[in-house]
Amino acid sequence: MPSIGIIGSGFGALAVAITLLEDGHDDIRLWERSDSIGGVWRDNTYPGAACDVPSALYSFSFEPFTGWASRYAHQPQILTYLRRTAAKYGVTPRVRTGATVVAATFDEARSQWEVGLADGTVDRVDVLVSAVGQLSDPALPAIPGIDRFRGIAFHSARWDHSAPLSGKRIAVVGTGASAIQFIPHLADRASELLVFQRTPSYILPRPDQRYGRLYRGAFRNVPGALQRERETFWSIAEQFSRGLDDDSRAGRIIRALALTHLRLRVRDRALREALTPDYPVGCRRILFANSFYPTMTRPHVGLVTAAVGEVTETGLVADGVHHEVDAIVFATGFDAQNFLSSMRIEGTGSRLLADAWADGARAHLGMHVPGFPNFFVAYGPNTNLGGGSIVYMLEAQARHIRDVLRRMRDGGHRSVAVTREAADRFDHAVQHRLERSVWGHCESWYRHPSGRITSNWPGNTRTYADATARLAPEEFSWT
């Protein structure tokens, strides 16, 4: 059995580790740079942090949980679920925390990966899996003066819970998925809240609900009840992804629903106009929230639609106006385009992954890169979704990796790599489909500066699961 090294400890790393352990692999180790298991659900502790795909679907299919406190679980419960699952399946003792992988080099003679850690130690494994996520490195905008501010300032993904925010004038930069979750909570504490919005989002009502004793009892005792909840939301999400095809009927319906939601919640015409997106639905992530719009109508909450041009010692300047504040929360997203860039990964012929991906990351099925044998990427390029559960995608990837390793074992192979032809063919097909999707003609964080759309999968999750379930041996070279 090969030795396996996995970088990370979020949903992706756990999906791969558990699937391989269940398949009889035993030599598995995980490296996690942080001090504990959990990925984004360890790092994003902002008030109101919750998943925006119902928990019955945003959880492992092999580990259903009947105790979710609400349909959209909050961050502490998701983190507890992840850690409990890691312990139950024997992953926890295999995780080395405080272990930042900085380099990995493929040793062709031994068909092994030499993995370098930040503390100078080196590990060797036969198979290397990167599960570092797409949204694990917070990004701050390049605004002049950003370091000059003398008040409280932090990124929403690294929330400073010790910061005395009550009664303060607070600015929030950004109105994306995280911001709309914490803005209502911050508004309860701030004396004045200024929200700086560059681009408004389409926001749908969130069909949330607390799961009281009755619900939880039904999930526990009625056979198939939780599974039905999972399948219902899976089917809705699959339909939802059709809305991301250019000019689709589903897209027009989603748009109409979102704009009606806005009209019902925001009576003030000027505010409503400022919150109305002017781009096709789906270009940016479609959001679900019930309290964001009402919060924006509160008297001490203001919306600034001009771009922030400068940060000063005491506030922010937008459109020539200086706004004095005590605290700034940057909800400015993640460094999503520079896949795996914190590590120096060297494949055959001393080729660097960073060079192979200079004009945007690409990988066969989102996982395999030609010239990088025995190397898999979980949540890799073109496996993000505009709607739907990433956990579902990660499980499909874990099963695929298991199948590749099974074939290696059965055939007595020491290494496997995708062929360039297969990888190119796949990439052309994906890019062609993406160009005809809504993302094909709008700007978003899904697009690399080169123009390639590197984040998203251009279909629904079933198509991806099917594509990864069929292992085509001729697409790989087995040595």
Ligand SMILES: Cc1cc2nc3c(=O)[nH]c(=O)nc-3n(C[C@H](O)[C@H](O)[C@H](O)COP(=O)(O)OP(=O)(O)OC[C@H]3O[C@@H](n4cnc5c(N)ncnc54)[C@H](O)[C@@H]3O)c2cc1C
């Ligand atoms: C606030 C937030 C909410 C989200 N909500 C949803 C949702 O509702 N539905 C959905 O489908 N998706 C959601 N996502 C997307 C989310 O990224 C995925 O669902 C999923 O959690 C990704 O898991 P992962 O294991 O691939 O990556 P991550 O959870 O990002 O884990 C990566 C891990 O790798 C570690 N790591 C990184 N680099 C190194 C290194 N060099 N060495 C060692 N360790 C390293 C990190 O510390 C981290 O623990 C959300 C993301 C965020 C940020």
